[in-house]
Amino acid sequence: MSSERMLVLGSENIDLVYGVDHIVRAGETISSTGLKRSAGGKGANQSAALGKAGMPVFFAGKIGRDGVWILDLLRSFGVDVSLTVIRDDVDTGQAIIQVDADGQNSIILTPGGNKAFTEDEIDSILSSFGEGDSIILQNEINLIGYAMEKALERGMRIILNPSPFDGTIRDLPLDLVDIFFVNEIEGAELAGLSETDDDEGFRRIAGELVRLYPKASIVLTAGSRGAYYATSDGIWHAPVVPCEAVDTTGAGDTFCGYFLASMQDGLDPQASLARASRAASITVSRPGAMLSMPLKSEVL
Numbered sequence: 001m002s003s004e005r006m007l008v009l010g011s012e013n014i015d016l017v018y019g020v021d022h023i024v025r026a027g028e029t030i031s032s033t034g035l036k037r038s039a040g041g042k043g044a045n046q047s048a049a050l051g052k053a054g055m056p057v058f059f060a061g062k063i064g065r066d067g068v069w070i071l072d073l074l075r076s077f078g079v080d081v082s083l084t085v086i087r088d089d090v091d092t093g094q095a096i097i098q099v100d101a102d103g104q105n106s107i108i109l110t111p112g113g114n115k116a117f118t119e120d121e122i123d124s125i126l127s128s129f130g131e132g133d134s135i136i137l138q139n140e141i142n143l144i145g146y147a148m149e150k151a152l153e154r155g156m157r158i159i160l161n162p163s164p165f166d167g168t169i170r171d172l173p174l175d176l177v178d179i180f181f182v183n184e185i186e187g188a189e190l191a192g193l194s195e196t197d198d199d200e201g202f203r204r205i206a207g208e209l210v211r212l213y214p215k216a217s218i219v220l221t222a223g224s225r226g227a228y229y230a231t232s233d234g235i236w237h238a239p240v241v242p243c244e245a246v247d248t249t250g251a252g253d254t255f256c257g258y259f260l261a262s263m264q265d266g267l268d269p270q271a272s273l274a275r276a277s278r279a280a281s282i283t284v285s286r287p288g289a290m291l292s293m294p295l296k297s298e299v300l
């Protein structure tokens, strides 16, 4: 497993977070109380987590010139961003987020390059990878199904985080997936079961996913209820590492990166769940997404 390489084919977003007294109404012009710009997108975030966890990882996104600063940031975490497509005629994905005095938010998402991949671009990215390498996908770009099929032809392992979960997930060739990463809501949707908030319910969801996708491993995170790993051999669980939750942004992405890195390091499922829980709990205890993710040395 040690020479395997990881490719995250996924989204990169510029998040613009405006503080406002109230969410702007139709016809109204208001001033913000402040603006924070940060790097986001599940693809970029999971690459950051893998890089910080010490894994050799490639991030391939599609962005405009306005998003090059995020590539610099990813590079500083050890991520190889050389396969990212940079185009003058596309904008980097962007989220305009208003957060009001009560903490309520409203978001405008512009997918930009994230939803503008072409088959040729994906073929060209995948041509650097082969047997035993892994591709990690989320549901924030176009042509996911195409990428899965082409990755399979190359003998790659397919890792899918079907998030955000919507009606398009069912159209994907889900039987090709080797590892699913889902939170409790996505897990229930995928399993076709109702949402739950207890251990028995989470185990039922994980078990049903193994039954539906017998060749896949399932990683189910359940917020403050910890996380589960399930295969046809059994179900493992690790509780959260208690912390003061300051900002849960990036928790799931940190968990994903650290779980994969830990398994790759040769840890068993139980130890991998524990290490990923520790890493995610550090992310939760600090504000921000990528920047709040810990380095491996801190987790250890």
Ligand SMILES: Nc1ncnc2c1ncn2[C@@H]1O[C@H](COP(=O)(O)OP(=O)(O)O)[C@@H](O)[C@H]1O
Residues within 6 Å of the ligand: 183, 184, 221, 222, 223, 224, 226, 227, 240, 241, 242, 243, 245, 248, 250, 251, 252, 253, 255, 276, 277, 278, 280, 281, 284
């Ligand atoms: N309040 C919390 N305290 C400690 N760890 C947490 C907390 N919330 C989330 N985590 C950690 O982050 C992981 C992912 O969180 P979760 O909410 O399941 O993902 P998502 O953000 O995708 O919904 C959890 O399994 C847990 O390890």
Ligand SMILES: [Mg+2]
Residues within 6 Å of the ligand: 183, 222, 223
């Ligand atoms: Mg959650």
